[in-house]
Amino acid sequence: MKNEILETKDGLFTVTVTVNGGKTTLSVRNSESLLDALRRHGWKGTKKGCDTGDCGSCTVILNGRPVLGCLTPAVTAHNGEITTIEGLGSVHEPHPLQEAFVEAGAVQCGFCIPGMILSSKHLLDNNPKPTEAEIRRALDGNLCRCTGYVKQVEAVKNAAAKMARGRKK
Amino acid sequence: MPEFIAKPASLKELWKQLPSLPSSRRYLAGGTDLVTADNAGADHSGCWIDIGDLPELRAVKETASSLFIGSAVKISELERSAPVRKWCPVLSAAIPHFASPSLRNMATLGGNAANASPCADGVCALVAEDASVLLALKDARRRLPLKDLFTGPKRTALKRDELILGFEVPKRPHAGAYFKLGPRARFGISKAAVALAAEISGGRVKRAAVALGSVAPVPLYAARTSAWLAGRELSPETAAEAAELIKSEVSPITDARSEAAYRREMCGVLLSRALESAAA
Numbered sequence: 001m002k003n004e005i006l007e008t009k010d011g012l013f014t015v016t017v018t019v020n021g022g023k024t025t026l027s028v029r030n031s032e033s034l035l036d037a038l039r040r041h042g043w044k045g046t047k048k049g050c051d052t053g054d055c056g057s058c059t060v061i062l063n064g065r066p067v068l069g070c071l072t073p074a075v076t077a078h079n080g081e082i083t084t085i086e087g088l089g090s091v092h093e094p095h096p097l098q099e100a101f102v103e104a105g106a107v108q109c110g111f112c113i114p115g116m117i118l119s120s121k122h123l124l125d126n127n128p129k130p131t132e133a134e135i136r137r138a139l140d141g142n143l144c145r146c147t148g149y150v151k152q153v154e155a156v157k158n159a160a161a162k163m164a165r166g167r168k169k
Numbered sequence: 170m171p172e173f174i175a176k177p178a179s180l181k182e183l184w185k186q187l188p189s190l191p192s193s194r195r196y197l198a199g200g201t202d203l204v205t206a207d208n209a210g211a212d213h214s215g216c217w218i219d220i221g222d223l224p225e226l227r228a229v230k231e232t233a234s235s236l237f238i239g240s241a242v243k244i245s246e247l248e249r250s251a252p253v254r255k256w257c258p259v260l261s262a263a264i265p266h267f268a269s270p271s272l273r274n275m276a277t278l279g280g281n282a283a284n285a286s287p288c289a290d291g292v293c294a295l296v297a298e299d300a301s302v303l304l305a306l307k308d309a310r311r312r313l314p315l316k317d318l319f320t321g322p323k324r325t326a327l328k329r330d331e332l333i334l335g336f337e338v339p340k341r342p343h344a345g346a347y348f349k350l351g352p353r354a355r356f357g358i359s360k361a362a363v364a365l366a367a368e369i370s371g372g373r374v375k376r377a378a379v380a381l382g383s384v385a386p387v388p389l390y391a392a393r394t395s396a397w398l399a400g401r402e403l404s405p406e407t408a409a410e411a412a413e414l415i416k417s418e419v420s421p422i423t424d425a426r427s428e429a430a431y432r433r434e435m436c437g438v439l440l441s442r443a444l445e446s447a448a449a
Contacts, residue, residue, distance in 0.1 A: 030171070030174055031171070053204075059271050065243075067274050070208070072200060073204065076200075076219055119270065138270055140270055141269025141271045
């Protein structure tokens with residue numbers, strides 16, 4: 001939100017955001033979190049877990065950095081660029097990370113996975129060959145109650161290797 | 170969340186808007202404390218003023234004698250800042266212990282200080298760095314030693330509407346360490362934390378500053394232990410004596426996160442580890 005005053009209409013603000021590459025306007029309540037606003041507008045891949053900033057399920061990439069949707073007032077994302085899990089790949093053309101998570105058996109109940117994949121994507125975008133310690137640090141804020149994190153760390157490693165091979169081709 | 174969120178584009182605009190905003194107003198920086206409090210029903214502000222993008226608060230600037238860190242610079246930006254790594258080794262050591270990567274993309278040192286929790290990792294490190302805090306209320310500016318900003322748990326010397334502009338750390342080469350004990354290795358609130366800044370020459374401490382988190386009503390500057398350390402040889406005996414001394418300087422309580430006696434004991438352990446790492 002830069003040099004702009006948002007107008008309220010029936011208690012709703014219209015914020016302009018770019019979600020997964022498409023510019024759009026969202027009608028949001030001033031009291032609404034970005035997480036709730038995204039879900040209400042159909043981006044339900046962003047999961048609502050703890051609502052206290054502890055679990056990482058609601059991680060989205062806002063202006064190039066993973067943030068927590070539950071602690072971001074939606075109006076403060078005005079003019080922002082957002083990537084949600086829907087922006088990564090599709091069923092027919094999954095992102096290498098999505099493929100690697102499935103192949104490694106890193107997905108059990110799946111609730112933490114959108115956040116985990118977005119945190120991993122940010123890691124690989126900035127550090128294409130992370131060490132295991134770097135992967136674990138990047139996933140510090142994404143809690144999983146099903147697995148022991150082993151498979152997910154493996155999945156990120158595999159995705160990194162696969163993406164490196166893709167770049168060489 | 171309040172019905173009203175204001176977002177001034179500059180400090181000048183902020184001071185202009187201020188009188189027209191609802192009286193129960195608070196500054197919103199990264200939101201990681203304030204929005205959490207609000208979600209838990211503990212914040213009843215009628216208005217938040219989003220200062221997170223104010224350009225005046227978003228810079229890290231070096232002068233001849235000090236480093237200025239804007240209050241709204243994200244913790245993750247500090248993580249990548251070369252001057253911060255160079256001049257604030259305690260803060261740099263504390264950052265990996267500061268919440269999680271996504272929260273570090275949101276949280277700020279200004280919010281960490283204004284929230285005034287005794288467990289604030291960033292603030293505790295900055296106190297050891299001998300930081301001053303720069304405050305502004307319209308045209309009135311003042312500066313305080315950061316340790317004097319805190320008057321109690323979640324209480325500060327900030328006046329109504331007074332804004333934290335940033336922090337100033339003197340440019341003095343020193344070693345730094347931050348040792349924190351939480352429920353997990355990472356991403357947890359501390360049971361006890363020790364921040365140590367030390368100027369060391371020839372195996373001797375020239376000057377030391379020790380600050381502690383979660384073991385007093387405020388992020389605690391340990392004045393007696395810091396003074397005692399000056400001039401001492403860096404040895405296991407010194408570490409052992411300092412560890413005893415620090416235990417008499419803290420006043421931990423028993424709460425949901427830990428027990429008073431354990432916390433007190435751990436202050437000694439963490440300080441001797443910090444001194445050991447500074448000697449290495």
